Amino acid sequence: MGKIKTGRKAAGDFPFGRMVASQLRHPGVMLPLLGAPALAVYGVMQGWTRPLIGAGVLVVVLAVWAMRWRVSFRNQVIYRVKAWYRRWFRYAPRWWFWMGRLGLSVTDEMTGWILRPRIVKVRSTGCIDSLLLDLPLGVRVDQVAEAVPDLRHAAKARRVSVRELEPGLVWVDFFTADPLRKTIVPVPHPARLNVRDLDGLVLGYCEDGTPWQLKVAGRHIFVCGVSGAGKSSVLWSLLWSLGPYIRAGLVVVHGIDPKGGMELEFGRELFDRYEADDYEAMAELLEEDADYLDDRTKLLRGKARTFTASQETPFVLIVIDELMQLTVLLPGAEGRRLSARIDVALGRLLGKGRAPGFSVFATSLLVTKDVVTWRELFSTKIAMRLDNEAQVEMALGEGARDLGAECDRIPESLPGVAYVLQEGKREPVRVRAAYMSDDAIRDMATRFTPHSAIKSGRQDVTLINPNTVDGEVVESGEAA
Ligand SMILES: Nc1ncnc2c1ncn2[C@@H]1O[C@H](COP(=O)(O)OP(=O)(O)OP(=O)(O)O)[C@@H](O)[C@H]1O
Numbered sequence: 001m002g003k004i005k006t007g008r009k010a011a012g013d014f015p016f017g018r019m020v021a022s023q024l025r026h027p028g029v030m031l032p033l034l035g036a037p038a039l040a041v042y043g044v045m046q047g048w049t050r051p052l053i054g055a056g057v058l059v060v061v062l063a064v065w066a067m068r069w070r071v072s073f074r075n076q077v078i079y080r081v082k083a084w085y086r087r088w089f090r091y092a093p094r095w096w097f098w099m100g101r102l103g104l105s106v107t108d109e110m111t112g113w114i115l116r117p118r119i120v121k122v123r124s125t126g127c128i129d130s131l132l133l134d135l136p137l138g139v140r141v142d143q144v145a146e147a148v149p150d151l152r153h154a155a156k157a158r159r160v161s162v163r164e165l166e167p168g169l170v171w172v173d174f175f176t177a178d179p180l181r182k183t184i185v186p187v188p189h190p191a192r193l194n195v196r197d198l199d200g201l202v203l204g205y206c207e208d209g210t211p212w213q214l215k216v217a218g219r220h221i222f223v224c225g226v227s228g229a230g231k232s233s234v235l236w237s238l239l240w241s242l243g244p245y246i247r248a249g250l251v252v253v254h255g256i257d258p259k260g261g262m263e264l265e266f267g268r269e270l271f272d273r274y275e276a277d278d279y280e281a282m283a284e285l286l287e288e289d290a291d292y293l294d295d296r297t298k299l300l301r302g303k304a305r306t307f308t309a310s311q312e313t314p315f316v317l318i319v320i321d322e323l324m325q326l327t328v329l330l331p332g333a334e335g336r337r338l339s340a341r342i343d344v345a346l347g348r349l350l351g352k353g354r355a356p357g358f359s360v361f362a363t364s365l366l367v368t369k370d371v372v373t374w375r376e377l378f379s380t381k382i383a384m385r386l387d388n389e390a391q392v393e394m395a396l397g398e399g400a401r402d403l404g405a406e407c408d409r410i411p412e413s414l415p416g417v418a419y420v421l422q423e424g425k426r427e428p429v430r431v432r433a434a435y436m437s438d439d440a441i442r443d444m445a446t447r448f449t450p451h452s453a454i455k456s457g458r459q460d461v462t463l464i465n466p467n468t469v470d471g472e473v474v475e476s477g478e479a480a
Contacts, residue, residue, distance in 0.1 A: 029088050079124050086129050087122035091155075095119055098154050102147045106138035117144065120169070127177040128208050135168050144170055145402065161404040163427045179209045180417055180432040186240045187211065187434060193244050195309045198251075201241035203234065204416070207430040212420075214238065216359055217307065217315060220350050220377060223363045223418075224395050225384025225407075230415035231363040232263050233433040234382060235319065236441055238361065239270055240434070242317070243448035246270055249311045252450070254289060254318045256282045258325035266438055267445040271319075279330055283338050286345035289318055289358070293349060296356040307357040318349065320362040324371045343373050350377035367394045383428075384418040385410040396421055396428060403427045 066073040099116040115136035123130045145162045152160040159175040187202040200213035245251040252272040257264035261276030275282045309315035383395035386407040405419035405428035419428040
């Protein structure tokens with residue numbers, strides 16, 4: 001029988017002995033194990049006064065920390081203790097056994113040692129245990145990824161995902177609880193507005209409990225999902241986050257609702273330009289926006305390479321709720337002619353829109369190429385509940401489903417849940433948008449109706465704004 005290598009030859013071939021030996025060599029286990037008896041011996045021999053005073057001081061310090069700095073206490077104490085406990089009492093005792101069972105081991109021909117992925121570090125939050133694994137030569141990342149369903153089964157986790165940190169090192173995330181089960185209310189606006197925050201507007205929460213931040217400046221955003229998936233909650237959460245900027249004239253929104261205003265009408269006042277009935281007018285709006293974009297590009301040429309929204313040159317968001325209606329469902333020859341015009345205008349906007357401060361936000365039930373001709377030009381894709389794996393791959397790109405984007409498994413009971421690819425990360429992140437009722441949307445539209453009568457007809461933007469805005473920073477109290 002081969003031996004199991006854990007760094008040093010130690011307790012023979014029996015895995016249990018190996019496990020115990022491996023744990024005893026780690027200070028994370030040894031210190032508490034030896035510390036408690038040492039303290040007891042000290043107490044018996046020297047008296048309990050000092051240990052009790054020490055314990056009392058520790059308790060007071062921790063209590064003050066917990067009350068005064070809750071988040072820091074949670075991150076630095078609770079999550080660390082939890083990670084320690086989960087590592088040594090949940091994962092470490094079973095890890096060698098699991099790896100062996102799942103075939104994630106290799107035998108070294110020379111020594112006969114059995115090599116298995118080793119736990120290097122464990123991090124825990126309220127809902128995730130993340131294990132950093134050191135893979136021995138011969139065990140590949142994709143083998144670990146293939147073992148995900150079995151790992152999920154073994155750990156009784158809700159979901160498991162694998163992400164590569166660097167060659168030979170992978171994080172395996174065990175999702176133990178789901179913070180996205182509850183409906184999320186819109187996240188409060190920051191105390192001060194800063195146009196740089198357009199790089200990270202909070203729309204809801206991620207699966208790890210952190211805020212879901214969507215970069216809107218410099219991005220074109222495409223949201224797809226079956227009917228009832230909650231696409232409109234992404235749209236309204238975005239407009240909620242943009243509300244103070246819209247009010248202050250730093251952002252203007254143009255809305256196109258080919259479903260006859262069924263969706264966007266609730267927030268009508270937020271839109272600087274709005275079309276809900278006339279398809280010809282919708283095509284014209286997009287064409288005018290594309291012309292406006294060209295003018296803006298000329299205006300900014302040579303002045304700034306990165307766009308900063310101001311009242312003179314506000315950030316323009318073009319919202320299209322249900323792209324499919326415009327690209328494939330317009331009837332007759334006239335409809336096809338309009339669709340072609342819309343496609344060209346969209347191509348112009350998507351191809352050039354980033355630098356001069358234009359973004360397109362479009363939703364669609366389907367993601368096929370005929371529906372979204374310019375799919376690749378949408379830089380941020382948000383995939384909600386979808387019918388099948390093929391749709392997931394079309395929405396988020398090849399391999400996204402294997403990397404964990406299980407859009408086809410999002411239950412109907414969780415509208416607003418989506419998978420999104422975030423910048424710099426290969427693995428999709430599961431998120432949920434905040435939900436706004438019809439009344440809340442109406443209320444928001446009244447609250448954030450733009451101060452000004454900005455008319456975005458080409459570059460002659462004039463602004464009548466009672467607020468004093470220094471170009472970048474506006475007090476939200478004033479803006480809102
Ligand atoms: N983020 C959310 N949180 C909780 N419930 C939500 C959320 N989003 C949507 N819902 C619920 O799901 C229902 C359907 O959502 P919504 O209308 O946004 O879906 P949709 O994808 O836009 O559908 P359609 O394409 O048919 O317009 C809503 O009426 C609401 O009750």
